[in-house]
Amino acid sequence: MKLNKVIPFLLLSTIFNTRAGNLFAQDAPAAVISSASESQFMVAGLTTFGFVNQTTTNTLGGVKSTDKYNSLGDADRFEFSPMLLWRHGDNLLLEFEPSFDGTNIGVNWADIAYFVSPGLIIKGGYLVLPFGTYTKRLAAGWINKLASDPIGVDIAGTDFGIEVEGGLPLGNMKWSYDISLTNGMQLDNYGVVSGVGISAINNGKTVCGRLALLPFPNSSLEIGVSGLYGAIATPQGATFSNTNATDTKGPMASMYAIDLNYVKNFNPIQLNIKGQYNVSMVTKQNYLNPVDSTQTYSFTNTTSAAFAQISLRPVQSKNRVLKNLELAFRYSNYMTPQNSTWGQNYTEEDVALDYWLSWRTVLKIAYENINSDGTSSVAISGVQGSTTVSRMIIQFSTEF
């Protein structure tokens, strides 16, 4: 039974059953929202810019080289993203967020959402995949407590497809589900996975989903588990092949993630803890040796990424300056496959002191320390040196 046939059937049956049920426990809301107009269009958005001073030290074969860099436009963290929302009645919402990153104009998401019933939303278009929480909820500069994004947590990314989701009560608790069916990914000749885009070049599809539970009535704790599974497209000109010669199937990807979010006020301090761990696995392939094209090599194509962050803010302080200060720390780790051409073990420690000018405008002073050790195979032209980066960032971010 193929997933790409099962999932649409399940989606349709779920919608039908839910619409026909008329047993919605939430259908007796205590609040009724006023509806002055049928259609409403608005523009919101965000921008992030700043200054960076960075020192990079490369060590290769015992030889060190140092490079210094500073820029008033922090190119790696610049973003200008207007967000267009168009609501039609109570059930339809169009969401579109183009984004300029200093070099290119891209699109963060472009989708239409249909609110079928109180616990069921269907979306279609260009979607942020429901894998972990960072990419979908926490990546905006004015939400992120640190200056940079944790590396590797956006591995599932954005894709074309459909999605069903909803948040539901469960006594004193809450839970939510979020499932997507999308075109999926492709593999390059070095084993790196990337989005396939709008044109699926194989007939396989990727299923991705997240289930979350908020066990406390005050919603302070959220724990989520995510999974992704699907066939990976093989682009034209691909030089890799399955390690099992009798297996004619293309490569497959499976990914898993767990995430945690805990926000609680302990007067006068607000404690904010967030974390995510994800791992991505691609079935073993034989890749063409870039040094000797008559030879192939193989490696275990597993990539993992994790971050844990804590921030403290004295929100209940009577001092106007102190109550707007927030101290944040984050540890990140990112490991790409050993013995590939791109293997590395990357660790990063970030600390930031934020000053909140308003609820959606922040000035950050951050320090980041990064260590990266190459774990690639020298025999296939990999580099096994190490890199240390230390950077100071002053960043302004606002939502408008």
Place this chain on the structure above:
Amino acid sequence: MKKILTIKKTVTIIAICFGMCTPILINGCVESKAVAAKSGAQLWAENCQRCHNTPSPTSFSSEQWKTIGMHMQTRAMITNNEKNKIVEFLQSTSHN
């Protein structure tokens, strides 16, 4: 490869079970009396800060809050009752 096939079967079984159970889960989920009694202001304070600072009601107009409420429902997976109560609270204090 055996492991991958097992994963595929497992994912398929979970997807089928989840699809079949979803209507029951959605229709059968109820909130406790204590949760149902929460005000929009309380829900605003508890839920918004899970991702970002609690927004000022005066930041957007009444109609804009309705649109933003729908947007946040798809992002933060708040329940429909929570969205309705939070939006009503923000509308009641937005002054426009």
